[in-house]
Amino acid sequence: MTQRNIQNIKVAVDAVVFAYKEKTLSVLLVKQKFGVNKDQWVLPGGLVKDDEPLKEAVERELFEEAGIKVNYLEQLFTFGDDINRDPRNRVISVSYFALVNPTKMKLKSGTDAKDAEWFPLDEIPQLPFDHNKIIHTSIKRIQSKLAYQPIGFELLNKEFPFSDLENLYQTILNKEIDRRNFRKKILSFGLLNETDKMSQKGAGRPAKLFKFNQSKYNKLVKEGFLFEIK
Amino acid sequence: MTQRNIQNIKVAVDAVVFAYKEKTLSVLLVKQKFGVNKDQWVLPGGLVKDDEPLKEAVERELFEEAGIKVNYLEQLFTFGDDINRDPRNRVISVSYFALVNPTKMKLKSGTDAKDAEWFPLDEIPQLPFDHNKIIHTSIKRIQSKLAYQPIGFELLNKEFPFSDLENLYQTILNKEIDRRNFRKKILSFGLLNETDKMSQKGAGRPAKLFKFNQSKYNKLVKEGFLFEIK
DNA sequence: TTAAATTTGTGTCGATATGACACAAAGAAA
DNA sequence: TTTCTTTGTGTCATATCGACACAAATTTAA
Known part of the structure; x- marks a missing residue:
């Protein structure tokens, strides 16, 4: 209030973008192009x-730095308590967490090819900075969100076999899940539409492919429905 | 990234401070002292x-503007998508939500007496600005937090009768709760210590006073305990 | 071509948690 | 001393959770 016109704090955004494939959760990092940390991996942002x-x-930074458009984007936390988190200036980071489905893992780069990778x-x-901390915070967030919002589907292909969903939960929550109970519970919501397609990769009986019914979910939410997985 | 040294965005903080008394939830507002909105009520912040x-x-702003130190403070959301939220400058607001107990409702003002009030x-x-929206967001947050974290106690006196807790939940969640089931559920956590005192206000049978056992809660949380009220 | 291995699909039953519900006890107010 | 108000407490029916096993469909290996 006393220094109204002389504040000198920079505002950055950073994103933790998650992708899931083959029982592995990955985060997108980009190579820093300028400055003291040139050529180090950092979270996309600016x-x-x-x-x-x-x-x-x-959205702009993600597209510029990695040529990516995400499926889901939500504000995570604003990091600005450590006044030296960026040693050069006072910079606060408004951090986001984002989800993409596997088809988007191929980084069809924009300006700055192949300086983006999934880890x-x-x-x-x-x-550098507090980016490991930001990632840690976002992992906590995705874990807790998985339990009460249908965000897992954003990490899968539009049509997916049940086992994908189940493995995704097991991977991210890092715990075993009973296959039968899980399926029963998810199906009881009535939010998955069966398609007439079957998956056909590798050994084993082929699996029905399902589709998440987003608009039905939106409708139910307005009536007080809670998507809850324990 | 292209305009590294010429960014001109101001960073403000704002707080939604809640207090609860007599089945009423209130928010702290202060009178704007300068500028176009002089003498209008706004959220404390700067x-x-x-x-x-x-x-x-x-914390500084809350103390300067209302002489208050809160019991609980947590970051809410950073408002910065509406670039004209403050018509004078580009200002983003890192918003917090805070809780105080009833003893702190007497505003023993600092510099600027009685320009703070509970609404x-x-x-x-x-x-002005998007302050109504910020309040709305914080109400949603307190409602959802009440369901899975023991923050209600921050709004009560250290020692409280069970009916206070029950009324608080009913008021904030805006729904009826079964008294017996609620008490059974809360007591089943084993997180309330009975004191040997009794409340003695008005008519009716006097009530035992309870105390929330914060350190036991902290211990349980580390073991994976979830405080959940439906 | 046959056997083995892999993955999908499905129901029951006991244990636990939830939600509805009523009456006596203690004290204040009338 | 009677009435009013608020606290304190248990049961039972229903819903949810969690453990658990075997047959069907297909690929891989023998």
């Missing part, structure tokens, strides 16, 4: 433009 | 100092 909504800034959770290196 | 952690900025939820006026 400074917000003066006339740009925060959310658009994230499985257990192979994420030491990162 | 610009962050260059060398100040966000959380400290909120029951249904008496909150039209506010």
